[in-house]
Amino acid sequence: MELSDIAIFVEAVRAGSLAGAARRLGMNAMAASRRLAALEAELGVRLAHRTTRSLSTTSDGEIFLKHAQALLEEQASALAALRPAAAGVSGQLRVTASAAFGRKVVAPMIAAFMHDNPELHVDLLLTDDQVDIVGQGIDVAVRIAKLRDNHLIARRLADNPRRLCASPAYLKAHGAPRLLSDLAGHSCLLGTGTSHWIFVRNGKAVRHKVTGRFTASSIEAIHQACLGGVGIANLSAWDVADDRRGGLLEAIELEDAEPEPLAIWAVYPTARMVPAKVRAFIAALEQEFGQGRHHPV
Template sequence: MRLEDVEVFVEAIRAGSLAGAARRLSMSAMAATRSLSNLEAELGVRLVHRTTRSLSPTSDGEIFLPHAHALLEDKINALADLFPDGSHLTGRLRITASAAFGRKIIAPMLPDFMRQHSSLLVDLLATDEQIDIVGHGIDVALRIAPLRDNRLVAHRLCDNPRDLCASANYLAEYGYPKTLSDLATHSCLTTSDTTHWTFRYGVQRARQKVSGRFSANSIEAIYEACLGGMGIANLSRWYVEPAFATDQLKRIVLKDAQPEDLAVWAVYPTSRLIPAKVRKFVDALETRLVRDPLTRQV
């Protein structure tokens, strides 16, 4: 039994299609179809139901699936024991992150990581949309937000403090908010679906309704609007600290509350069969975040 064929079967079930499995495994759809057919012929059973739009396991496929996971996990564990430095890593690692986090945090660490793993291909999808990581064949997503899909597996990497900020011109024209309730009278720059910001005051938690003339689905667009004096933004400290240091933006400190910290999460499509290439990348990212915490300028 070829483990490559077993891997196609597992990825096809995970992605819900052979095309999705092929993308994830960096192979052609024809090759993926051939691998699955070879595995079914060898086992003498039909493993999947296939239509033009979807794929699902048959009853025999459901029986075989945990054994397929075990076979691939044994392979991963064997390689990890033989090559503890990760020198065997091959294939394509697909990562997604927000545009800002991808540009400022992930992209700068990739050159060293890829030099250490010279046979590994990396595909970084930087987008502010929360995509379906299973359907897109993503190996790991870096997210800074409350997690909505409890079917996914998440590993908390670090705190993600946030700060209120505005340009000196905006504050000179509209005044400096002193308390949480003052924000109701200010133009707040929000993401497109946001109606409230969450704050901490002591051990309590409060949600403040916010609104303004400008909203966007991009943190980078909100940042540029803030620089242009269009309102108050609530942004990750790692993103705005350089602007504080150069006096392009002013940090706003309220007397009675502070923005609630979020966290950076590594999100996986499944708790089983986390590939060595994913574990090595997340380990490298955690090491980088310990060395340069997001609570100060990066």
């Protein structure tokens, strides 16, 4: 088997078409189709159902995909071991992060990372949805959450404290809550499908029911509604730091509780043969947070 043929199969699955794989690999679609057909002939199985515009794996293709990815990872690791450190990493790196955090923190950091690694290609997926990183071929997910998937490998990057915030106009009109129970008399800005916020009181986590007139599936939309004086939001400290410094938002300190802090994690599919590009990216993330540019206020 030629590793270049295996790479065509893996890229075709990631792109969802042979044409997309061919563009990423710098070849024409006809040649990619012939190479994939040759790989199938050598293996004696059909790996993918394909049309001119789409591609999906067969059951045999789904089984082979994990082995194919492992083979390519081993090749990349072997080549990285032979490259001088100054040459940087190469290949395609697929990263996902939430929309607000990705825009404010990850994307600027990636720009510097790409300058240091001129042969690296990066595909950044920004979404507030929980992404299946294995199913979508993601190399690294940057997540702010309590992790639930024990099948993934996670490295803690930094703390992520949260703040209750409101605009000066909202606080002038409605006053500021002093106790957790006071939130019942306020309009809270909630994620779609959310009915509770989690707080820490006397060292223990408590779920507290909150209500409001505005809900959204996007943290950025909640942030904007908070700036517009619609209500009180529970947002990450890094997300509201500039607005607080500029006087656009004010932090609300309750006397008997505080929002439960989360953590920022780098999540990746496996600890076995982690590609050099993934190791380098996680190291760059750790350096980014270690330099204190995103410390809360």
